[in-house]
Structure formats: structure tokens, C-alpha cells
Amino acid sequence: MATFTTDAPDRTSEPVPLELAATARARRRGLLGRPGIEGALLLTPANSVHTLGMRFAIDVAYLDRSSRVLAVRTMRPGRLGLPRPRARQVLEAEAGSMERWGVRPGVRIAVRRD
Numbered sequence: 001m002a003t004f005t006t007d008a009p010d011r012t013s014e015p016v017p018l019e020l021a022a023t024a025r026a027r028r029r030g031l032l033g034r035p036g037i038e039g040a041l042l043l044t045p046a047n048s049v050h051t052l053g054m055r056f057a058i059d060v061a062y063l064d065r066s067s068r069v070l071a072v073r074t075m076r077p078g079r080l081g082l083p084r085p086r087a088r089q090v091l092e093a094e095a096g097s098m099e100r101w102g103v104r105p106g107v108r109i110a111v112r113r114d
Contacts, residue, residue, distance in 0.1 A: 002113045004040065004091075008102030016101055018042055018111060031058065031092055040093040042111065047087035050080045057095035059103075062087035067109045072098050 003015035017039030021027045027043045032053050043049065049060055054077040062070045062084040070087055074095050091109065093101075103109070 002042075002111055004042070004109050004111045006102045007108045007110070008104070015112065016040055020044070020111075020113075036094055037092075040091055040097065042089060042091050044089040046090040047085070048081045048083035049075070049090050049092065051075045051077045052080070054078075058092050059095050059098040061091040061098055061103050061109075063089040063091060063109060067111070069103055069105050069107045069109065072104055 002018040002020055004018045005015055019037070019039065019041045021030060021041055021043045027046055030043065030049070031037055031041060035055055047062070051058060057074060057076045059072060059074050060081060061072045064070055064086050065088045067089065070084060073081070075081060091103070098104070
């Protein structure tokens with residue numbers, strides 16, 4: 001299991017449970033068919049996502065090569081996200097989660113693998 005924290009100065013840096021999707025098969029599967037997720041899912045490498053076939057809305061954070069957040073979007077089920085040219089990873093979680101965790105543009109994500 002892995003966790004992540006942010007360097008947001010106005011948030012407590014509680015570790016958030018994180019699943020890693022580093023294989024092509026895991027990235028294709030993503031959150032499809034799940035009723036929800038505890039924590040977040042990191043797709044790497046990735047620069048876009050879709051919510052076709054998903055059961056719930058998600059927050060999507062696009063990360064650059066240094067794990068700095070480029071943009072955060074909320075996507076309803078059945079949507080296609082546009083590719084982000086500078087993005088190297090995508091962090092997905094249930095809608096509303098990113099704001100609670102302090103994930104916003106400019107913040108750096110630190111992943112810890114246990």
C-alpha cells in the first residue's frame with residue numbers, strides 16, 4: 001500500500017491511502033466498475049482520463065514530471081478528458097476529495113510506498 005501527502009501550507013498533511021496503476025492493464029481498468037474508492041488512484045504514466053462506464057463523479061489532478069499539480073477538474077460519469085501535454089501522471093479520487101486534501105494547482109504531491 002502507498003500513501004500521498006501534499007505540501008499545501010494551509011492543510012494538515014495527513015497521509016491519504018493511494019493505489020498505484022503503473023501497468024497498462026491497471027491504467028485501462030482504473031476506477032471502472034467500482035462503487036467508490038477509499039483514498040486515491042495514481043495513473044502513471046498518463047496525461048488524460050475518461051469516465052465512460054464509471055458509476056460516480058471523480059476529481060482528477062494532472063501532475064507534471066516533478067509531481068506538481070497542473071490542474072484539478074471534476075468529471076461526471078460519461079465524459080472524455082482532454083490530454084494535458086505537460087502531464088505525466090493523473091491522480092483520481094471521488095468528487096470533493098481533492099479540495100479536502102488541499103490538492104490544487106501548484107501543490108506538490110509526495111508519494112510514499114510502504
